[in-house]
Structure formats: C-alpha cells, structure tokens
Amino acid sequence: MADKSVIVNLETHLRQLISDHRRLVGICAELTQQRDGLQAENRSLQERIKQQEAELSRMQLAEGLAGGGQNREKARARVNRLMREVDKCIALLGGPVQGLETVQEESKNE
CATH class of the missing domain: 1.20.5 (Single alpha-helices involved in coiled-coils or other helix-helix interfaces)
Structure with missing residues (x-):
C-alpha cells in the first residue's frame, strides 16, 4: 500500500x-x-x-x-570641415578639378 x-x-x-x-x-x-x-x-x-x-x-x-553669432561660427566650421572632406575625396580621385582651386582660395580668404 x-x-x-x-x-x-x-x-x-x-x-x-x-x-x-x-x-x-x-x-x-x-x-x-x-x-x-x-x-x-x-x-x-x-x-x-x-x-x-x-x-x-x-x-x-x-x-x-x-546670421547670428555662435551658430554662424559653427556653420562656418562645418562648411570648412566639409570642404576639407571634399578636397580629400578629390585627391583620392586623382587631383583637383579645373576651376575648383579658385573657389577654394576665395572661400579660405573670407
């Protein structure tokens, strides 16, 4: 059991x-x-x-x-950074494009 x-x-x-x-x-x-x-x-x-x-x-x-102060400086820095990045890409492709050097020089002088 x-x-x-x-x-x-x-x-x-x-x-x-x-x-x-x-x-x-x-x-x-x-x-x-x-x-x-x-x-x-x-x-x-x-x-x-x-x-x-x-x-x-x-x-x-x-x-x-x-316009306007601090944001303008940030924008300028960003544009400059983007331009450097474009320059690097152009260099990787084999050199500067005709007429681009003049535009870049003018933007650096601003």
Whole structure:
C-alpha cells in the first residue's frame, strides 16, 4: 500500500510539473512576442532620433549661414570641415578639378 501512495504522490507531482511547464512555455512565448515588438519599436525610435538630429543639424547650419553669432561660427566650421572632406575625396580621385582651386582660395580668404 505504501508503494501505491508513493506512486500516486509522484504522479500528482509529475502532473503538476507538466502543467507548470506548459504554463511557463505560454508565458515565455508571450514575453518573446513582447520583446520582439519592443525591439522593433526601439529600432524605429532610434531611426527617428537620427533623422531628428540630422534635421536639427541642417536647421542650425541654415540659421548659422543666415546670421547670428555662435551658430554662424559653427556653420562656418562645418562648411570648412566639409570642404576639407571634399578636397580629400578629390585627391583620392586623382587631383583637383579645373576651376575648383579658385573657389577654394576665395572661400579660405573670407
């Protein structure tokens, strides 16, 4: 008789474990879906941040070129940096383009 009660007890525990396992598998699937959704939302928001930062940078450059103090200096520095980058690209392509040297010299004198 004692053996039978042990078997019944083990069977009860085993059924409970199986039930818990099924429940946890379901919870895991739900959480995985939530995680995937949040990751997609995060990627979308990160992309939006990049776009907003680029727009802010363009607006600051436009404002700086239009007038006003500190932003004007930032804009000038950015334009100069971009010109140096263009110069490097031209050098990599094999040398200066006709007429570009004159434009660059004039911009450096400003």
